[in-house]
Amino acid sequence: MMQNPDNCAVVRTMGYIGGKWKPIVLIRILTGVKVRFGKLAVQMPDISRKILSQQLKELEEDGLIIRHSYMEKPPRVEYELSELGKTLIPVLKAMHDWGAQIEDPAHRSVWDPVIR
Amino acid sequence: MMQNPDNCAVVRTMGYIGGKWKPIVLIRILTGVKVRFGKLAVQMPDISRKILSQQLKELEEDGLIIRHSYMEKPPRVEYELSELGKTLIPVLKAMHDWGAQIEDPAHRSVWDPVIR
DNA sequence: CTCATTAGTTACCTCTTTGTTACCACTAAT
């Protein structure tokens, strides 16, 4: 009966999105359109490029996002949500809604223009 | 437009439940009944008592749970979900449902007998 | 008298996560 955390569904979820930046990165990617690495980096100035690429790699290894690498010079890499990643949308939305309701910040959320 | 993570609703939510053990502890407490420290510790053998009391203190400081301390010897302390904590239930449920769906474990979830 | 009980706290240590800085390879444009 959930003796160890590996059997706990919530812990499993945390294993996927529990990183410090994972949820934000996912939200930036779930717009549906493919996003380039550089664009993500500009949108999130507080996360260094190394950490960003590290988080993206982990998300890809976990099968939540898909990485498209076009062998061009200069390089072009695009990320998009996988089918598995899309199933996370309700979770991210619930987390967003709660955080938005706790303290009403004077800014437009990423969800508003995208998910409506 | 969400330049820094402090303005992001998802990051704010993670600040409340982002710890490794926070969601599990919350789920154990949300049964509605007051729970004693020792019972929680027994239910979650993988979390040390020190970390458990630390997480409980943080959850209390964040206003998610209420701590009832009866000045007895030996001490008796009971925890229950606060009103604010109850608003987290949909989030925890979403996280649970996703984790349960990813890989169907052969065990009964905490939700099943409690939330129906 | 001594031990067990309960819910911690404190000091000390390790392991993991996160962050900073510098650098690469290649092309096109200046």
Place this chain on the structure above:
DNA sequence: ATTAGTGGTAACAAAGAGGTAACTAATGAG
């Protein structure tokens, strides 16, 4: 020749999370 643009990586530093063992105090059991 040099610079800008792209998507990174390697080496190192810092911060955070988590763990163990020892200690507290009043009462009741043996």
